[in-house]
Amino acid sequence: MQSVTLIIDKRLELSTKYKKLLESETNRVIISKDLISAIKIIQDKEPDLIIISDSFDDDLSDFCRQVRALTYNMRPVIVAMSKSADLNDRIKVLESGADDFLSEPVNADEFKVRMCAHLRREYESNLDTRQILPNKNYTLRAIKRKLSDDNAWAVLYISIENFDSYKQAYTQLASDKLLQTYGAIIKASLDEEDFAGELAENIFLVITDTLKAERLARFLTFAFDTVASKFYAQHDLERGYMILQGDEYAGRRADFVHTTISAVTNEFSTCKDTAQLLNTLIQIHDMADLPNKSNYLIERPKLAASDSVLEKEYNNKILIFETDEALGVLLNTILNLQGYQTQIISSYEIPQDSTIPALIIVDAGDLEKKNGLNLCCILKQHDDFKRSKIIVTSIIHDKELVLNTGADLYLPKPYEIPHLIKWVNDFIKEFNKEK
Numbered sequence: 001m002q003s004v005t006l007i008i009d010k011r012l013e014l015s016t017k018y019k020k021l022l023e024s025e026t027n028r029v030i031i032s033k034d035l036i037s038a039i040k041i042i043q044d045k046e047p048d049l050i051i052i053s054d055s056f057d058d059d060l061s062d063f064c065r066q067v068r069a070l071t072y073n074m075r076p077v078i079v080a081m082s083k084s085a086d087l088n089d090r091i092k093v094l095e096s097g098a099d100d101f102l103s104e105p106v107n108a109d110e111f112k113v114r115m116c117a118h119l120r121r122e123y124e125s126n127l128d129t130r131q132i133l134p135n136k137n138y139t140l141r142a143i144k145r146k147l148s149d150d151n152a153w154a155v156l157y158i159s160i161e162n163f164d165s166y167k168q169a170y171t172q173l174a175s176d177k178l179l180q181t182y183g184a185i186i187k188a189s190l191d192e193e194d195f196a197g198e199l200a201e202n203i204f205l206v207i208t209d210t211l212k213a214e215r216l217a218r219f220l221t222f223a224f225d226t227v228a229s230k231f232y233a234q235h236d237l238e239r240g241y242m243i244l245q246g247d248e249y250a251g252r253r254a255d256f257v258h259t260t261i262s263a264v265t266n267e268f269s270t271c272k273d274t275a276q277l278l279n280t281l282i283q284i285h286d287m288a289d290l291p292n293k294s295n296y297l298i299e300r301p302k303l304a305a306s307d308s309v310l311e312k313e314y315n316n317k318i319l320i321f322e323t324d325e326a327l328g329v330l331l332n333t334i335l336n337l338q339g340y341q342t343q344i345i346s347s348y349e350i351p352q353d354s355t356i357p358a359l360i361i362v363d364a365g366d367l368e369k370k371n372g373l374n375l376c377c378i379l380k381q382h383d384d385f386k387r388s389k390i391i392v393t394s395i396i397h398d399k400e401l402v403l404n405t406g407a408d409l410y411l412p413k414p415y416e417i418p419h420l421i422k423w424v425n426d427f428i429k430e431f432n433k434e435k
Contacts (some may be wrong), residue, residue, distance in 0.1 A: 002028045003119050008038045009053040046074045046141045048122045053084040061096035067228045068096045068097030077118045108385035115351050130134030131183035139197030139205050144273045154213035154265040156206040157281035165254035169242045174195045185223050217261045217296035224259040225294050251410035253403045260289040261296035296332045317341045319357040348375045358431040362396035373405045389427035
């Protein structure tokens with residue numbers, strides 16, 4: 001992405017000279033001849049470097065103070081240019097918010113090197129040290145500039161799903177290696193005019209042209225799936241899932257990581273601001289996200305018809321297989337008080353008239369018969385229930401045996417009711433997010 005330099009100077013000849021010295025493929029230079037037009041440019045472009053001359057009637061230190069007040073949230077580099085070489089003037093201007101002071105006339109080579117150094121330091125100060133990619137603030141600045149660009153563009157929102165589970169299971173060091181590898185793949189797939197940055201620890205953003213967007217999304221999903229298996233222990237690969245550890249997550253089955261990509265272009269819709277663009281990207285991303293498979297989705301022209309908007313119903317139904325009558329009544333009462341719709345089954349037979357639940361709680365039964373474990377296997381293969389989340393409660397203290405049936409969580413008995421309610425809340429939300 002090009003950096004942006006704003007020159008605020010009413011002198012046509014000198015400002016044009018400065019622009020020619022600084023403008024390049026990596027730096028766009030804009031000249032403003034008054035503070036009013038400069039304010040609009042600052043708001044639209046959020047320049048990295050602002051050069052202010054004393055060619056105006058206002059005192060230069062007051063001028064620097066006004067510009068710094070306008071840019072307090074983006075903190076660009078401010079360089080003051082003055083005909084004065086007086087030490088007191090320098091100190092006054094620097095104390096007013098300027099980062100550097102140059103006395104005119106200035107040597108052209110020195111001017112160019114100084115300004116390039118400021119731009120380089122501004123860029124490097126906004127890099128994430130792990131991935132060597134621009135951080136969130138710089139990425140949001142890049143989006144804002146692109147929205148004011150009339151040329152065709154596409155923005156890709158790229159996430160690593162199940163990343164928190166991977167980090168919990170494999171430590172921070174391993175998760176950093178995963179991020180660095182995917183970040184390197186993304187950077188290697190881009191051209192010089194493209195931009196790649198990050199919005200969060202596991203979320204990247206790419207700005208490219210509309211012709212490359214889908215080809216890039218297809219390549220990244222393929223490349224991620226190709227390398228992802230290298231980041232797992234052999235026993236996890238053989239098992240087909242991760243088992244989380246620790247007091248809070250112990251017994252939780254977690255799917256492997258995958259990447260989900262959404263893309264928006266200015267071919268079919270116009271976004272007014274950064275917030276609207278990000279909201280659109282997130283909505284498309286949520287539709288593209290599959291439970292355990294990499295996928296991408298590109299925005300297409302919208303088709304509409306009367307009565308075509310469908311409301312997505314929030315599913316809070318829970319099916320409970322519990323042979324202990326007293327415990328079944330207790331669970332039914334507590335979960336009803338939490339606002340959930342529950343159905344208690346005192347056997348291991350799947351009811352014929354049951355609606356699809358968001359969550360199923362299954363008692364594993366005794367170790368010999370394994371009725372609950374067999375039921376869990378059947379539920380995961382059943383067309384109506386394979387998307388439902390399953391919690392298996394058990395006196396069988398073999399975590400892997402339980403999770404191999406397809407259960408999402410192994411909860412050993414006896415368990416604390418608040419702990420169960422926490423997992424119920426999390427799984428209900430997960431189910432409705434995946435719909």
